[in-house]
Amino acid sequence: MQKFGGTSVGTPERIEAVAEQLTETVRAGHKVVVVVSAMAGETNRLLGLAHQIDSRPSTRELDMLAASGEQASIALLAIALIKRGYPAVSLLADQVGILTDNKFSRARILSVATERLWQELEQGHIVIVAGFQGRDIEGNITTLGRGGSDTTAVALAAALKADECQIFTDVDGIYSIDPRICSGAFRLPLVDSDSMLELASLGAKVLHSRSIEYAATHQVPLRVLSSFKPDQGSLICYQGAGMSLPKLTGIACQKDEVWLQLTGISSALQTQLFKEFARQSVETDLFTLLGPQQIGFSLNRSDLSVVEDLCRELAAKQSFDWLVFTGLAKLSIVGVGVKANPAVMAVVLEQLQALAADPVTMQCSEIKLSVLLLERHLASLANELHRLLLIEEI
Amino acid sequence: MQKFGGTSVGTPERIEAVAEQLTETVRAGHKVVVVVSAMAGETNRLLGLAHQIDSRPSTRELDMLAASGEQASIALLAIALIKRGYPAVSLLADQVGILTDNKFSRARILSVATERLWQELEQGHIVIVAGFQGRDIEGNITTLGRGGSDTTAVALAAALKADECQIFTDVDGIYSIDPRICSGAFRLPLVDSDSMLELASLGAKVLHSRSIEYAATHQVPLRVLSSFKPDQGSLICYQGAGMSLPKLTGIACQKDEVWLQLTGISSALQTQLFKEFARQSVETDLFTLLGPQQIGFSLNRSDLSVVEDLCRELAAKQSFDWLVFTGLAKLSIVGVGVKANPAVMAVVLEQLQALAADPVTMQCSEIKLSVLLLERHLASLANELHRLLLIEEI
Numbered sequence: 001m002q003k004f005g006g007t008s009v010g011t012p013e014r015i016e017a018v019a020e021q022l023t024e025t026v027r028a029g030h031k032v033v034v035v036v037s038a039m040a041g042e043t044n045r046l047l048g049l050a051h052q053i054d055s056r057p058s059t060r061e062l063d064m065l066a067a068s069g070e071q072a073s074i075a076l077l078a079i080a081l082i083k084r085g086y087p088a089v090s091l092l093a094d095q096v097g098i099l100t101d102n103k104f105s106r107a108r109i110l111s112v113a114t115e116r117l118w119q120e121l122e123q124g125h126i127v128i129v130a131g132f133q134g135r136d137i138e139g140n141i142t143t144l145g146r147g148g149s150d151t152t153a154v155a156l157a158a159a160l161k162a163d164e165c166q167i168f169t170d171v172d173g174i175y176s177i178d179p180r181i182c183s184g185a186f187r188l189p190l191v192d193s194d195s196m197l198e199l200a201s202l203g204a205k206v207l208h209s210r211s212i213e214y215a216a217t218h219q220v221p222l223r224v225l226s227s228f229k230p231d232q233g234s235l236i237c238y239q240g241a242g243m244s245l246p247k248l249t250g251i252a253c254q255k256d257e258v259w260l261q262l263t264g265i266s267s268a269l270q271t272q273l274f275k276e277f278a279r280q281s282v283e284t285d286l287f288t289l290l291g292p293q294q295i296g297f298s299l300n301r302s303d304l305s306v307v308e309d310l311c312r313e314l315a316a317k318q319s320f321d322w323l324v325f326t327g328l329a330k331l332s333i334v335g336v337g338v339k340a341n342p343a344v345m346a347v348v349l350e351q352l353q354a355l356a357a358d359p360v361t362m363q364c365s366e367i368k369l370s371v372l373l374l375e376r377h378l379a380s381l382a383n384e385l386h387r388l389l390l391i392e393e394i
Numbered sequence: 395m396q397k398f399g400g401t402s403v404g405t406p407e408r409i410e411a412v413a414e415q416l417t418e419t420v421r422a423g424h425k426v427v428v429v430v431s432a433m434a435g436e437t438n439r440l441l442g443l444a445h446q447i448d449s450r451p452s453t454r455e456l457d458m459l460a461a462s463g464e465q466a467s468i469a470l471l472a473i474a475l476i477k478r479g480y481p482a483v484s485l486l487a488d489q490v491g492i493l494t495d496n497k498f499s500r501a502r503i504l505s506v507a508t509e510r511l512w513q514e515l516e517q518g519h520i521v522i523v524a525g526f527q528g529r530d531i532e533g534n535i536t537t538l539g540r541g542g543s544d545t546t547a548v549a550l551a552a553a554l555k556a557d558e559c560q561i562f563t564d565v566d567g568i569y570s571i572d573p574r575i576c577s578g579a580f581r582l583p584l585v586d587s588d589s590m591l592e593l594a595s596l597g598a599k600v601l602h603s604r605s606i607e608y609a610a611t612h613q614v615p616l617r618v619l620s621s622f623k624p625d626q627g628s629l630i631c632y633q634g635a636g637m638s639l640p641k642l643t644g645i646a647c648q649k650d651e652v653w654l655q656l657t658g659i660s661s662a663l664q665t666q667l668f669k670e671f672a673r674q675s676v677e678t679d680l681f682t683l684l685g686p687q688q689i690g691f692s693l694n695r696s697d698l699s700v701v702e703d704l705c706r707e708l709a710a711k712q713s714f715d716w717l718v719f720t721g722l723a724k725l726s727i728v729g730v731g732v733k734a735n736p737a738v739m740a741v742v743l744e745q746l747q748a749l750a751a752d753p754v755t756m757q758c759s760e761i762k763l764s765v766l767l768l769e770r771h772l773a774s775l776a777n778e779l780h781r782l783l784l785i786e787e788i
Contacts, residue, residue: 012446016618049470052406054477061476064484065469075459076443083448090458094488095533139489224468 001162003035003131003153007170008042008227009073018168018227019080022126026086031121033160034214035131035153036077038069049090054310059104063133063143067093070130070149088126091116093134093141098152100134100142106281107134107142109151109214112159147208154211158218165215165222166233171206172226173234175198176250181379182386188234188250193222195249196236198334198368201283202252212236246335248344248389253382255375256301256330259360262311263294265320270295276310285330286363286372293320296361296364298330298372325360325367329378333372333389351384395556397429397525397547401564402621403467404434412562412621413474416520421481425515427554429525429547430471432463453498456535457527464524464543471522473526482520485510487535488529492546494528494536500527500537500675503608508555523550541602548605552612559609561601566620567628568593568600570644575773576780582644584629587616589643590630592728592762595677596646606630610671620635633700641731642738647776649769650695651722653680653754656705657688659714664689670704680723680757682763687714690755692724692766719754723772726764727783733760738783745778756758 002025009015025032037043046065052215074090081088097113120127131149134142144151150167157165172187174196179185191199193216200209208226208253215222215236225233265273277284284297299307304324311322345364348371352359357377363370373381396419403409431437442458444451460641465654468484477484491507514521525543528536538545544561551559566581573579573765585593587610594603600618609616610631619627659667671678678691693701698718705716732738742763746753751771766777 012443016447046466049406050468050473053410053470053474058476060483061469061472061482064472064486065466067471068465071462071465072440072443072459075462076447078455078458079451080447082452088464090455092458092535164450368573388667 001153001158001160001165002036002168003149003166004037004168005170006040006042008168008302009036009077009100012076015076015332016080019077019084019086019225022081024087024097024186025276026126029044030362031122033117033129033156033162033322034077035129035149035156036070036073036150036181036291036329037131038066039073039076042072043071060140063104063107064141066143067130067141069132070132081126081128086126086242087124088128089120090128090130091120092130094139096129096156098129098134098155099145100136102136102138102140102142104140104142106145107136108210109134109144109155112155113157117160121235145210147211150207150211151214154215154218154220154222156222157220157264158214162315163221165220167207167211167222167224168227169224170226170228171224172229172231174206174236174250175223176390180251181253182251182383184383184386186390189232191234191236191249192336193236193238195334195336198332199252200248202254202330202332202334202368202370208246223304231327233249248333248335248393250334250390251382252330252332252334253378254300254330254332255378257298257330257372258301258304259298259325259328259372260307261290261294261296261298261323261325263321263323265293266318267293268359269314269318269320273310273314277307280306280310282306286361286370288361288363298328298361327375328360328372329375330372331372331378331382331385332368333385334368336367339364344369347388348385351388354384355380357381395427395429395547395551395554395559396562397543397560398431398562398621399543399551399564400431400434400436402562403430403471406470409467409470410474413471413478413480415621417478420520420613420673427511427515427521427523428471428557429523429543429550429552430464430467431525431543432460433467433470434741436463436466444730454534457498457501458535458539461527461535464526468522468524475520475522480520480655481518482522483514484522484524485514486524487628488533490523490550492523492549492729494530494538496530496532496534496536498536499536500539501530502604503528503538503549506549508553509695511550511554539604541605544602544605545608548609548612548614548616551614552608557615557781559614561598561605561616561618562621563618564620564622565600565618566623566625567618568630568644570784571776572647575647576645576777577782578599580784583626585628585630585643586730587630587632588761589728589730591725593644593646596648596724596728596762596764611760640729641735641785642729644728644784645776645780646728647772648694648724648726649772650764651692651724651769652695652698653692653722653766654701654720655684655688655690655715655717655719657715659687659689660712661687663712663714667704669706671701673743674700674704676700680755682755682757682768692722692755695720721769722754722766723769724764724766725772725776725779726762726780728762730761732763738763741782742779745775745782748778749774751775 078090100107131152222236360372472484494501525546616630681691755767
């Protein structure tokens with residue numbers, strides 16, 4: 001099972017390069033199922049057309065529209081393979097049998113039929129499946145939301161019990177820290193799935209949380225590789241797989257964070273607020289109970305206007321106050337050994353003090369230690385912690 | 395039943411204009427099913443990508459690719475209608491149930507299911523169907539070839555027994571002659587379907603023959619209108635509909651014609667040649683038996699290289715000679731009264747003589763009189779004949 005993202009199939013030339021690479025896999029004796037995203041920029045172009053017509057378009061129709069992007073790219077890749085003499089067949093979600101729920105634009109896969117896939121594979125075909133999309137029980141086209149093509153690949157790999165699900169992207173693996181922030185960043189050959197899940201949800205954009213969750217649930221060996229240079233990439237593995245893992249995996253950095261502090265808000269209103277967050281897919285982090293009827297949480301700045309609208313709405317029913325702190329960043333140390341090792345916390349506190357960086361909040365869970373602080377302190381702290389915790393491993 | 399072509403939905407602004415027009419039809423109390431083509435230029439863009447990869451791409455995959463164009467446009471039109479408060483739903487061929495044979499890129503519709511269409515209409519939805527495409531019995535996407543969206547509209551109109559199938563295009567109807575050739579051209583309010591079929595096959599590009607054939611077989615009232623200015627357009631009607639029709643319908647002019655003369659070709663080879671033409675969709679006209687083992691026929695210059703290749707191939711088996719005459723044009727007078735009225739032939743012969751235009755060949759069938767002549771004589775002859783036969787009606 002291989003999956004190629006939008007930049008990997010962004011032009012006819014890139015599609016030919018992917019086809020070339022696939023023929024090598026086939027010559028090596030593998031049966032191949034490939035999941036492909038829309039050509040880079042295509043989904044945005046299509047959604048742009050929709051938004052020119054309506055700023056809040058029907059989600060059923062948006063999914064119908066967006067799904068056409070993958071339909072084009074799978075056909076083009078099939079054409080490139082057939083030209084090379086390799087029998088290939090492109091399949092849409094309904095032709096494979098990828099059933100989802102009916103939550104347009106963020107559907108979840110319910111089941112994957114394997115009959116047609118096996119039938120094509122047994123005929124010696126390279127099977128190319130449109131990523132990102134499914135059909136609900138009524139036959140409507142649905143899409144799986146951000147990172148949806150990865151989820152498609154993982155779901156197919158699970159259904160077919162594939163040896164490995166290889167996600168080809170424009171980076172060559174998972175790094176210990178964002179190389180743009182810290183030049184000492186190194187690639188992780190192995191990452192445990194729990195840490196990977198934390199890294200993904202903390203903004204390491206290589207894989208979307210949902211595909212990692214799906215892979216973990218079905219124990220699909222997941223490998224992230226570059227489609228531009230051949231290498232081993234990073235393999236995501238599971239507890240009990242007998243792998244020896246380092247105690248700390250990496251550091252995730254997330255800019256553009258804001259912190260909200262709500263005062264005098266009843267628990268009934270708190271409940272309502274978070275129900276609305278769930279409905280509107282607003283993701284919050286670092287939730288903290290600050291006192292009686294006083295809570296704080298972080299979120300990405302892009303969600304701030306939605307959240308403030310909600311606060312205004314609720315406060316109109318039953319008054320409460322809120323404060324917004326902007327210009328923040330979140331740094332998170334991730335790994336199975338985080339909580340077990342108080343030295344990690346000690347190092348973080350020491351470095352914060354050295355930088356005179358007063359954190360807005362800190363939180364430590366089983367495998368993650370997060371600090372919310374002013375964005376201007378992020379780079380220095382990240383570099384120091386990466387050196388101390390991941391390179392020198394004190 | 396309404397159908398909008400590619401230029402009618404070429405931009406988000408045009409799509410909004412179509413939506414606006416549809417809301418008027420709905421407010422007038424009609425239930426509406428709309429068939430939409432891909433946005434102008436989109437199909438060519440997609441096919442261009444395919445041809446960058448392979449000059450002779452797999453037709454199954456080409457159909458998969460091309461069909462994505464209509465998928466985008468139906469979703470965009472639905473979004474524009476929903477924005478205006480009109481419940482609309484876009485449907486693909488498999489969602490409607492449009493079954494075709496499996497001849498990729500030139501499939502024929504075998505059946506249209508109406509259950510889903512009626513169900514949506516009864517719920518008060520405007521139903522938007524992707525034109526040009528179907529599914530074969532195995533669930534592969536097929537396309538209907540040139541003019542395919544018109545065929546979709548006619549097939550749906552027939553299945554639903556619609557009052558009228560309205561084809562909105564960038565012209566406002568069927569004309570007595572190409573207005574670019576003759577300034578006296580006038581719009582025909584009524585055209586009988588036989589004449590329309592001849593006009594279409596003779597190169598009046600407004601409707602494709604296949605859609606007219608389909609309409610005639612199922613007696614679907616077909617109207618051609620402009621999507622840019624409101625008017626009555628041209629209605630295609632059927633014999634026995636009690637309409638009073640003029641004896642001559644119009645004059646069709648086709649440039650870029652060539653004439654082939656084959657000498658010393660056995661009837662066995664003639665048969666082989668025309669079987670190959672059928673297989674490769676080469677259209678010939680004005681076939682004439684010129685003598686023993688000697689035939690002549692006309693065709694469009696764009697097919698010449700294919701035909702010459704075939705001749706070379708066959709002549710290698712059993713030698714024969716051929717001559718090619720280029721720089722020709724075909725003028726055809728069409729109408730139910732053509733053969734019944736020898737005066738038409740007399741006028742044509744007289745005008746040819748006046749122009750000293752020696753025709754390569756002439757042929758007269760029940761409702762059509764065709765002349766093949768040098769292209770430089772076309773405009774003068776067309777103008778004179780239009781004046782004499784269609785305006786003065788001598």
